[in-house]
Amino acid sequence: MNRSSECITKDSSRLITTELKPPDISLVQEKSWNAAVQMFGSFLLAGFGMVAASLVLDVVQHWPVYEQVSEVYILVPALLGLKGNLEMTLASRLSTHAHLGHLENCLSTITLGNLCLVQCQAILVGFLAAMAAVAMGWIPSGEFDIHHAMLLCASSVLTASVASFVLGVIMIGVIVISKKLNINPDNIATPIAASLGDLTTLALLSWIATLLYRSIGTNILLPAIIIIIGAVLVPVCGYAAWKNKFTKQALDEGWVPVVSAMVISSAGGLILDFTVSNYKGIAVFQLVINGIGGNMAAVHASRLSTTLHTGQLEGPVISATTKLLLLMVVPGQLVFIYTIGYLKAGHTSLTPIFMLIYLSAALLQVFLLLIISHYMVVWMWKLGIDPDNSAIPYLTALGDLLGTALLGVAFHILYAIGDKDSDLGD
Structure with a gap:
């Protein structure tokens, strides 16, 4: 059997040991002006995505859920920052896989492993951000509202889960297409992840929080169901990522x-x-x-x-x-x-x-x-x-x-x- 067509992993902690074909040397051959155009274009896209997110925040901050459950506003920067880090590290990992030639032979394995990994990380990160928002809202006033706490946790967990799946699929598509077009994914992937991450996460959080806010008093079980489903997904997705040779180290580190x-x-x-x-x-x-x-x-x-x-x-x-x-x-x-x-x-x-x-x-x-x-x-x-x-x-x-x-x-x-x-x- 031809070893270059297989997906073989040796015992080592670094991705370079998963040898499929000689590594891509495009970083050596890449022309400065070409890299500059790619990077500057992606920075502009990321910047305008940030501006768009700011405009969305300017609108949604006047929605009833933000005015009545002020902790949602506290949740925004924490959730966006933590989710942004997850998506940008995903983009960086996928770019390295692209240069090593792994995407040509093991695309489905890498895709499944990374989608499971970001699901596990995102749900836990979302819960952590919600707990921080609940604490920051509770400590100054000394009043604890269980309905608001459940709304924050459910909104954060569901937003992080959906955003991670959508953005993960988009990032895989961006990197696969960029390689086919001879564009270095290292130049464009992380800024695109940052630009789409803030806008997508903020829009989803505002929409989901609004829906859950409207359900207070009529469907008290809905936030609990969302949190329970998230709690079940964490070990399932974590185990799948741990068993995947491309994401085991990322789960540990x-x-x-x-x-x-x-x-x-x-x-x-x-x-x-x-x-x-x-x-x-x-x-x-x-x-x-x-x-x-x-x-x-x-x-x-x-x-x-x-x-x-x-x-x-x-x-x-x-x-x-x-x-x-x-x-x-x-x-x-x-x-x-x-x-x-x-x-x-x-x-x-x-x-x-x-x-x-x-x-x-x-x-x-x-x-x-x-x-x-x-x-x-x-x-x-x-x-x-x-x-x-x-x-x-x-x-x-x-x-x-x-x-x-x-x-x-x-x-x-x-x-x-x-x-x-x-x-x-x-």
Whole structure:
């Protein structure tokens, strides 16, 4: 039997040992301009997806469920952040499989394993996010409403489950099609996952929470049934992922990074709470700087992880990819800054001094993230940890922390030097 046509796994913890054919060397042959076009296009898509999610949030926050069950609003950033990490690590894993040639011979096995893995992770993550929202809503007031708690848990679990399945299928399709079109999936997969993840998750959460809110008092068993079904799916999907040779390691390694990322992001949330109370105009720019920074770090980590999996040298810290990503910061930020200004979504006038200081903060954030990304991925690889499973949650959380802190410093500098127009800090 021809070994190149089989799906054979040797005893090892790294994907590169699942040898189907010689690894794809497209990362070596890839032209810089081609990579730049692919990455910049995906960043624009991710950014506009983020803007669309912001517009959806602006609408749904006035729905009755958000006004009467305020914990749903608390649930939004936690669920979106945790789900985003799961989808981006999925995209990174699938990109590596594509370069190693696994999708051509083992597509069904990889698809089944990864869909089961993200179901198990998403349902648990959704329940964890709901518990955090319940706690944050209960502790300040001292009042506990069982109906609201059940609504939050059921909404979060069902949203995470449906969104993970839909986005997982979409990501597999995107990566398979990109390989057929000779597009490097490492350049586009993680930003697309980020752009679709926020919008899809937010829309589903709002719709499901509204339906469950309307059922309070008439169908009290519905939230309990959803939670029970989710509790049954977790061990079933977890066992299927553990038995799958392509996802067993991801199931073992994927939990600590996601929970750690939530803790790091919480630190960024404390900084944001302080800065927003002093500079109201910071909120909308925080979404932009954190979104772009996190996406760029994720692409860098995904490409470097693929390079290591395919047996290529890791390259210098300031690589061609690093330079390309840094060159995209200013034009990308300008597109979204002026989009925000056109939509009148911000509370800050776009003066020349504001643009200079804001863009300096964005450049510094991305530069630090790319350096951290390089050392983190290489360090994980040397420890036998697959960076596709572990690096991106840390990087996106650090992106939130760095972006929020640097943006706070930028607004403080603007205020100190007198560029405090009628909107700045209003």
